[in-house]
Amino acid sequence: MDSINQVVSGWxxxxxxxxxxxxxxxxxxxxxxxxxxxxxxxxHGCREGQSDIKYPWYELDRISHLVVSxxxxxxxxxxxxxxxLGRSPV
Numbered sequence: 001m002d003s004i005n006q007v008v009s010g011w012x013x014x015x016x017x018x019x020x021x022x023x024x025x026x027x028x029x030x031x032x033x034x035x036x037x038x039x040x041x042x043x044h045g046c047r048e049g050q051s052d053i054k055y056p057w058y059e060l061d062r063i064s065h066l067v068v069s070x071x072x073x074x075x076x077x078x079x080x081x082x083x084x085l086g087r088s089p090v
Contacts, residue, residue: 014026022057026046026048027045029043036057037055040054
């Protein structure tokens with residue numbers, strides 16, 4: 001299996017996350033997070049349109065779960081000010 005860094009790098013070779021939008025790095029077509037349940041619509045002739053990744057938001061979600069499960073997780077303060085910054089020993 002690829003290292004988590006290779007998985008993240010592989011995703012980012014094809015996609016760019018800009019705010020609440022994913023953009024194809026090849027054709028510059030974009031998709032808002034609210035449309036994550038729809039297949040990504042590349043521009044006509046885009047080389048990435050032939051990719052196995054039809055739902056880049058779902059792929060990003062899968063990758064983010066891999067990152068969290070394989071690395072130390074930051075404990076961020078809650079909205080109520082409880083908690084502290086630091087790495088947990090996972």
